[in-house]
Amino acid sequence: MKQSVIRRSARRFAEERVAPLAAEMDSTAIFPQALAGEMASLDYFGLEIPREYGGAGLDTVSAVMVIEELSRVSAAMGLCISVHNSVAAFPVYEFGDACQRKIFLEPMARGRKIGTFCLTEPNAGSDASAIETTAVKKGDGYLLNGNKIFVTNGGVSGLNLVFARNRPSDKGKQYSVFMVESEREGLEKGPAEDLMGMRGNPVCPLVLHDCYVPMENRLGEEGQGLKIALASLSGGRVGIGAQALGIAQASLDVSVKYARERYQFGRPLSSFGGIKGLLADMALRIEASRLLVYRASSMRHQGLPHTKESAMAKLFASETAVDAARTGLQIHGGYGYTKAYPIERYYRDAKVCEIYEGTSEVQRMVIARSLLADKGKG
Numbered sequence: 001m002k003q004s005v006i007r008r009s010a011r012r013f014a015e016e017r018v019a020p021l022a023a024e025m026d027s028t029a030i031f032p033q034a035l036a037g038e039m040a041s042l043d044y045f046g047l048e049i050p051r052e053y054g055g056a057g058l059d060t061v062s063a064v065m066v067i068e069e070l071s072r073v074s075a076a077m078g079l080c081i082s083v084h085n086s087v088a089a090f091p092v093y094e095f096g097d098a099c100q101r102k103i104f105l106e107p108m109a110r111g112r113k114i115g116t117f118c119l120t121e122p123n124a125g126s127d128a129s130a131i132e133t134t135a136v137k138k139g140d141g142y143l144l145n146g147n148k149i150f151v152t153n154g155g156v157s158g159l160n161l162v163f164a165r166n167r168p169s170d171k172g173k174q175y176s177v178f179m180v181e182s183e184r185e186g187l188e189k190g191p192a193e194d195l196m197g198m199r200g201n202p203v204c205p206l207v208l209h210d211c212y213v214p215m216e217n218r219l220g221e222e223g224q225g226l227k228i229a230l231a232s233l234s235g236g237r238v239g240i241g242a243q244a245l246g247i248a249q250a251s252l253d254v255s256v257k258y259a260r261e262r263y264q265f266g267r268p269l270s271s272f273g274g275i276k277g278l279l280a281d282m283a284l285r286i287e288a289s290r291l292l293v294y295r296a297s298s299m300r301h302q303g304l305p306h307t308k309e310s311a312m313a314k315l316f317a318s319e320t321a322v323d324a325a326r327t328g329l330q331i332h333g334g335y336g337y338t339k340a341y342p343i344e345r346y347y348r349d350a351k352v353c354e355i356y357e358g359t360s361e362v363q364r365m366v367i368a369r370s371l372l373a374d375k376g377k378g
Helices: 003-028 033-041 060-073 075-095 098-109 225-261 273-301 307-337 343-354 360-373
Strands: 114-118 134-138 141-151 157-166 175-181 187-189 204-214
Touching (some): 003 033, 003 060, 003 075, 060 075, 060 225, 075 114, 075 343, 098 157, 114 141, 141 157, 157 204, 225 273, 225 307, 273 307, 307 343, 307 360
Parallel strands (some): 114 157, 134 157
Antiparallel strands (some): 134 141, 141 204, 157 175, 187 204
């Protein structure tokens, strides 16, 4: 299917089915289960997963287009799809064996089980190696103990990818990842966080207390946890870049509309040079972000190294989203500071794009590390 057709289809669905619910999701912080069911029927929970496992089998550029269009009307739903696909379904497909793909991946790809990526803890965020959740072998499985926080999709998840430290280990720190069903005894979900933005996504903590998982629930080999995490996060950053891109585009769209309709001094705002300059700068940064995101996603689809490129895309697109929403709010003036216009929601939604899936500071570290390690160029 052509990418232009996929974009048109995603935009039509987003505008007709998602947009009417966006403000209500934000005000009530309630996840729309029925809407998620509609998205499942469109294969949005298995964008890049092959059809044999119940997915859509799209290329990565097409997948980020879907996330971009969803995020353009509801960043919370764009976040749900981005995280589920990039850091939950993808690692199960990439690192799971045939049996695990059948048991765990198919329900995810068909939208029957929404996935999470449980890495962050009270004492571990940007420093992923500091996780304290433990996995101790017991019989033919493991006992998991620990606390995970800020789990995107946590309130509605069916399968959780939990990263844990193996103890004891004579090889120093080793980490593994486990696929833990939400109904499994020993896993408890805390109350949803009262978030500043992305309020339609049920982010919550997960607590594991002597949670037993069988050996077949371990993804990859023991000790491969950080490898799986890093491989997943590169794709996750592309997804968050697409999400930020959607927020930025929405900010520009509503700002152009408002500038045409709002009159001051007997003239529309769009006739003032200062406003024109603001809109032009917004459009310029958004197009640059789009090229970075699409470039990283294309490299990912081709199987090329893209750690630096995904970090660049995520960093620039997220900072562009914040800047575009802030500028758009300024163009709206006093009305922008009210709930009467969606720009204030875009402003609140945009900020977290600079934080999750690696802060802007971490992205700069990743980019610099890549540059300094590349001895063949300069």
